[in-house]
Amino acid sequence: MKNGFRQSMAWVHTWGGLSVGWILFFVFLTGTLGYFDTEIDRWMKPELPKDTSTMEQALTVAEARLEQKAVGAERWFISPPTNRDNPNLRIFWQMPGEEGKRGITGNELLDSTTGDALSGRATGGGQTLYRMHYALHYLPTDVAYWIVGICSMFMLVAIITGIVIHKKIFKDFFTFRPQKGQRSWLDIHNLLSVTALPFHFMITYSGLIFFAFTYMPLIVSSSYGTGEDAEQAFFDELFEETDKAERANIHADLASLSAMVAIAQSQWGKDQVRYIDIANPGDANARVSIGRQLDSPLRSSPELVFDGVSGELLSNKAAATSAPRTVRDTFLGLHEGLFANITLRWLYFLSGLLGTAMIATGMILWTVKRRPAQLKQAKGPDVGHRLVESLNLGTIVGLPIAIAAYFWANRLLAVDFAARSEWEVHSMFLVWAGTLIYSFVAWPVVRNITRHWIHLLWLAAAAYSLLPVLNALTTDRHITRSLINGDWLFAAIDLTFLVTGILFAFTAFKLQHRVPQAAPKKRAAPAANQHAIEPDAPTTPQEAV
Amino acid sequence: MLLAFALAYITCITLCLAMNRHFQQLLPNQKISPKIAMLLRNSGWILLLLTIIYCTKLVGVAVGLVLVLGLFSAAACLLALLLNYAPRVALGLVVAAPLASLL
Numbered sequence: 012m013k014n015g016f017r018q019s020m021a022w023v024h025t026w027g028g029l030s031v032g033w034i035l036f037f038v039f040l041t042g043t044l045g046y047f048d049t050e051i052d053r054w055m056k057p058e059l060p061k062d063t064s065t066m067e068q069a070l071t072v073a074e075a076r077l078e079q080k081a082v083g084a085e086r087w088f089i090s091p092p093t094n095r096d097n098p099n100l101r102i103f104w105q106m107p108g109e110e111g112k113r114g115i116t117g118n119e120l121l122d123s124t125t126g127d128a129l130s131g132r133a134t135g136g137g138q139t140l141y142r143m144h145y146a147l148h149y150l151p152t153d154v155a156y157w158i159v160g161i162c163s164m165f166m167l168v169a170i171i172t173g174i175v176i177h178k179k180i181f182k183d184f185f186t187f188r189p190q191k192g193q194r195s196w197l198d199i200h201n202l203l204s205v206t207a208l209p210f211h212f213m214i215t216y217s218g219l220i221f222f223a224f225t226y227m228p229l230i231v232s233s234s235y236g237t238g239e240d241a242e243q244a245f246f247d248e249l250f251e252e253t254d255k256a257e258r259a260n261i262h263a264d265l266a267s268l269s270a271m272v273a274i275a276q277s278q279w280g281k282d283q284v285r286y287i288d289i290a291n292p293g294d295a296n297a298r299v300s301i302g303r304q305l306d307s308p309l310r311s312s313p314e315l316v317f318d319g320v321s322g323e324l325l326s327n328k329a330a331a332t333s334a335p336r337t338v339r340d341t342f343l344g345l346h347e348g349l350f351a352n353i354t355l356r357w358l359y360f361l362s363g364l365l366g367t368a369m370i371a372t373g374m375i376l377w378t379v380k381r382r383p384a385q386l387k388q389a390k391g392p393d394v395g396h397r398l399v400e401s402l403n404l405g406t407i408v409g410l411p412i413a414i415a416a417y418f419w420a421n422r423l424l425a426v427d428f429a430a431r432s433e434w435e436v437h438s439m440f441l442v443w444a445g446t447l448i449y450s451f452v453a454w455p456v457v458r459n460i461t462r463h464w465i466h467l468l469w470l471a472a473a474a475y476s477l478l479p480v481l482n483a484l485t486t487d488r489h490i491t492r493s494l495i496n497g498d499w500l501f502a503a504i505d506l507t508f509l510v511t512g513i514l515f516a517f518t519a520f521k522l523q524h525r526v527p528q529a530a531p532k533k534r535a536a537p538a539a540n541q542h543a544i545e546p547d548a549p550t551t552p553q554e555a556v
Numbered sequence: 557m558l559l560a561f562a563l564a565y566i567t568c569i570t571l572c573l574a575m576n577r578h579f580q581q582l583l584p585n586q587k588i589s590p591k592i593a594m595l596l597r598n599s600g601w602i603l604l605l606l607t608i609i610y611c612t613k614l615v616g617v618a619v620g621l622v623l624v625l626g627l628f629s630a631a632a633c634l635l636a637l638l639l640n641y642a643p644r645v646a647l648g649l650v651v652a653a654p655l656a657s658l659l
Contacts, residue, residue, distance in 0.1 A: 185572050185636045202636050207629040307618040350619060354557045358626030365629060 017176055024172040025377065029399065031162040032374045033406045038159060039370055040410060042144035042214075043363025044137065046348060046356055047504075049096055051137025054504045055421045057486040058131045061498070062092040062099050064123035066276075066284070069100045070268050072126040076119065077102055077292070085114055085258075087289040089268075092123060093282050094304055096349060099129055107258075133432045134421055140414070145221070148436060153225070159218075160226050166215045169373075173204055180205055196376040203369040210362040211369065217346035220339060259295040266322030268299065274324060275301040275315050285312055295320060300328070309337065310344035371407045378403060386458060400460055401450040408467040409446030411515075415474035416442035418508075422485045446470075461522060468519035476512025479505040560614060562653035563607040564627040568635045569650055571600035581639050582647060 014022075044051065053059065064072075069091040077087045081104035088103040100123040108114030120129040147155040174180070184205060187198045204211065224231060228242075235241040268287060275284050288300040297319025302312035314328040331337045344350065348359045378400050385392035392400075420438035424431045446467060453463040482505060483489030493502040572578045574596035579588040611627070612620035638646035 182575070185568070185575075185578055185632065185639060187636045187640055189640055202633065206632040206636075209625045210629060307616065308622060309618070345622065351622075355619070355623055355626060358623070358630060362626060362629050365633065 020172040020175045024169055024176055027165050027172070028169040028370075028373050029377050031165045032370055033402055034158065034162045035166055036367060036370045036374075036406055037147075037410060038144045038162065039363060039367040040414070041140050043360060043367060044414070045141030045144055046351075046360045046363060048137035048141040049098055050500055050504060051140065052134075053098055053500055055134040055136045055418070056131035057482075057488050057501075059099070059129060062123060064092065064100070066091055066093070066272060067269055069123040070272065070287075072121055072123045073100060073102050074265075074268060075126060076121060077104060080104060080117065080119070081106065082293065083107070084292060085290070087292050089287040089289075091284065091287070093284060099123070132421075132426045135417075135432045135435050139432070139436060140417070145218070148440070156222050156225050160222055163215055163218050167212075167219070170204075170208075170211055170215060174208075177201060177205070193376070193379050196372055196379050200369060200372040200376055203365050203372060207362045207365040207369075211366050213342075213345055214363075214366065217342040220342050221346070256290055256296045256298040258291050261295040262293060263295040263297065263320045265289070265292055265297055265319055266299075266317075270322055271299055271301060271315075271317045271324075274317075275303075278315070279303050288314075289319060292319065298325075303330075305344070305350040307350055308341050308344040310340040310347065310349070371403075374399070374403050374407070401447070401453060403450075404453065404460065404464055404467060405443075405447035405450035408464065408471055409443055409450065411511075412446055412467065412471045412474050413439045413443035415471065415478065418478055419474070419481065422481050465519050465523050468515050468522065472512050472516035472519055474512070475508050475515060478508040478512070557614075558657035559654065560607065560611050560623065561627050561631065562657050563603065563610055564624070564631040565635065565653055566650055567600055567603040567607050568628070568631045569646065570596055570603055572635060572639070574600060578639060582643050 070089070073089040073091070077084070077089075080102075081087065083106070084104045085107045086103075086105040090097045090101040090103075092098055092100050100121045101118060102121060103116065103118040105116045106114035121127070122129050145156065145159050146152050147158065150158070177183075183198075183201060185202075187195070187202050189195050191198075219226065224246075231242065231245050235245045268289075272284055272287065283304050284301055285304045286302045288302065290298040290300075299317040299319045300314045301317070302314050305312060309330050311330045311332075313330040316325045316328055317323065318325055331340075348356065351359055378396070381396060382392075382400075385396045417435055417439040420435040424434055424438075428434070449467065450463060453460045479490050488498070488501050490502060490505040493499075493505065569582075573582060573588075574593045576588060576593070579586075579593075607627070608620070608624050611624045614620060615623060635646060638649075
């Protein structure tokens with residue numbers, strides 16, 4: 012450490028952050044959209060009406076369907092449409108497996124008024140976007156987990172070294188000095204990092220905890236040995252249900268589920284039933300566990316356990332079990348934010364955008380800092396510098412355009428096209444590849460890369476602001492109708508697209524109108540005025556939020 | 557919920573006013589005395605405590621703490637932008653935000 016501790020940390024922060032920045036940007040942006048995953052699901056299946064059934068109807072429909080599909084099952088699981096996470100009735104079943112193996116499982120979404128399986132267009136929905144933030148796409152999941160995991164570890168290191176190298180966290184807490192080139196980029200990067208620091212730390216750390224067993228397998232191996240069987244033994248022990256009822260293999264009818272649900276509702280209040288979990292349905296040893304809505308970061312629900320045949324309330328199970336388990340569940344719960352009501356959900360979304368913008372500004376800062384010296388070189392900027400410039404543009408503006416393309420594909424692909432949900436995703440990645448190629452066209456002309464930024468920003472502006480129009484043309488849920496009907500979900504998503512589009516347009520406009528002033532100075536005095544040669548790179552829309 | 561945001565915002569602006577540079581941005585024609593700065597800083601920390609207490613009363617300790625952090629991220633970023641682009645709006649919100657929450 013010949014340069015001292017802080018300089019070493021600055022080096023780690025700069026290069027560690029840069030090397031994985033683009034993947035982190037992808038992870039943060041898709042993960043942030045995940046806070047509205049079910050809302051996006053519904054937007055992407057516009058044919059489906061809003062579920063307005065009662066609990067009674069949902070239970071009748073679910074039980075009838077399960078009896079039809081899964082007699083003699085080991086487990087039935089009913090999620091009634093009582094929360095945002097479950098806008099439609101969902102059933103799941105698991106048949107008994109052979110010796111020690113998991114049986115066949117199935118699940119269905121049902122219309123809880125008619126009892127039909129829910130149709131609607133095939134779509135990846137918000138779930139596919141959400142899944143990408145930890146499993147990426149086109150890659151085996153194990154490989155993806157490792158890639159995301161290593162990037163997250165870099166992120167954690169970047170957060171900690173960032174705190175170390177930030178000299179005036181409190182004094183500069185509210186500081187943002189615009190129009191000052193590199194200084195402004197550092198200010199905004201600091202502002203985005205510091206104001207949402209607890210979120211950034213929590214989300215990165217808890218993200219790693221999700222896959223702790225994947226990332227640190229040797230800790231398990233040291234007690235359980237290696238190999239798949241050992242792993243299975245560990246998980247069986249870890250997640251074992253303590254009071255699992257053994258099958259009696261004597262037939263007995265299931266008692267009334269609605270009576271049990273009524274008991275739960277009288278204890279917790281209406282709409283507080285999150286799920287009904289039935290072990291050994293149709294057997295003399297049936298158990299019904301009714302889970303409560305999540306109302307805190309702890310990721311598990313308190314349960315009421317009933318005897319499935321007599322309908323008698325057996326026990327009241329607390330959500331928290333052991334202390335380590337509680338810590339883990341709390342971190343995972345904080346990460347997922349399933350407990351968050353609408354206000355808190357928007358705050359989660361905003362914090363996610365701040366994190367995305369933090370990554371973007373960090374990477375832009377890297378180029379802004381080096382661009383003047385690079386442009387002065389006789390043979391032009393280095394390959395590495397050009398690479399970063401192009402990847403930045405193709406990712407920071409390219410990825411949002413690609414995500415818009417995902418939504419466009421949802422509305423434009425033929426509804427009966429067999430591979431449509433795959434092609435939604437292909438469209439997204441093809442468009443992303445397109446924007447990256449366009450950014451690499453800027454390769455020989457780094458000096459004019461601002462022009463390419465402007466083009467892509469306008470494209471993003473058009474892609475987002477026209478989405479509500481496309482929605483109006485291709486479905487019967489146009490924005491005025493959503494507003495009149497009080498369908499806030501559709502209205503809010505359309506409005507969010509519109510606002511995103513406007514922010515992109517605003518950024519493009521601002522950038523466009525700065526270029527003519529900066530350009531002549533570039534040629535006149537490249538060395539004299541450091542700030543003049545930095546084309547004011549644009550703010551990302553996330554910052555403007 | 558809006559009152560909680562108003563509290564977080566007022567906390568931020570109070571702490572902000574206690575700093576010379578930001579005081580100049582918000583009230584360019586006035587000078588801040590060390591005594592006032594101290595007073596503002598202390599009130600800011602007390603307001604911070606009050607915001608935390610209010611949020612935990614509102615939605616419970618566990619969710620309340622998450623809410624506080626989210627609100628402060630939003631309030632601090634908003635304030636930092638307003639300081640530069642619309643300092644008068646920044647001051648106006650001190651009155652407007654709590655009023656809006658009463659509506």
